[in-house]
């Protein structure tokens with residue numbers, strides 16, 4: 001089975017659709033996405049990769065700051081919304097929307113100055129493959145920010161909606177992820193912290209120049 005077609009159980013079924021509808025507003029724009037773009041701090045002329053871009057909240061913000069952005073998502077539905085949204089941006093000439101997964105990224109090795117992913121790591125199916133891809137695509141001196149809202153945290157406002165579904169998602173262990181990235185030659189740190197007022201899991205790394 002190709003990685004484009006991997007799905008977790010929580011992506012299926014009626015309740016999944018209900019949860020999805022409840023979240024749709026935050027798929028368009030969210031404070032978490034804004035916080036990640038602030039951390040990544042995209043600069044004019046840089047090439048940014050948004051993995052699991054969804055409807056493109058981080059992509060639009062990053063492009064608005066003058067960088068070029070490749071938005072990658074395996075879902076044709078998400079890509080069609082992101083691609084339509086792109087047309088309404090002043091920065092549309094700097095945005096491309098591509099099919100792909102974290103496990104197979106559609107960009108050249110060493111080409112990415114800044115890489116970000118918001119609320120997507122828990123969807124990744126093969127973390128080792130994905131981390132190898134992150135290390136492959138980052139340019140020397142490049143940086144990455146992976147942020148997942150910690151829906152398992154009792155203080156997360158959507159904790160109740162997600163409670164009981166943890167075992168259907170890929171576990172996001174910040175220490176293990178930082179260790180894996182360090183093993184691939186990146187300088188990485190992982191922490192559980194608060195961003196935009198919600199508990200998050202945050203991994204930051206740079207590729208030495």
Ligand SMILES: C[S@@+](CC[C@H](N)C(=O)[O-])C[C@H]1O[C@@H](n2cnc3c(N)ncnc32)[C@H](O)[C@@H]1O
Nearest residue numbers: 027052053054075078101102118119120123124
């Ligand atoms: C919860 S949404 C987050 C979208 C966006 N980053 C945001 O913050 O609104 C998760 C996204 O990850 C995508 N996704 C699922 N599996 C993936 C994979 N293996 N690699 C990359 N993205 C994946 C989904 O299609 C979906 O658009």
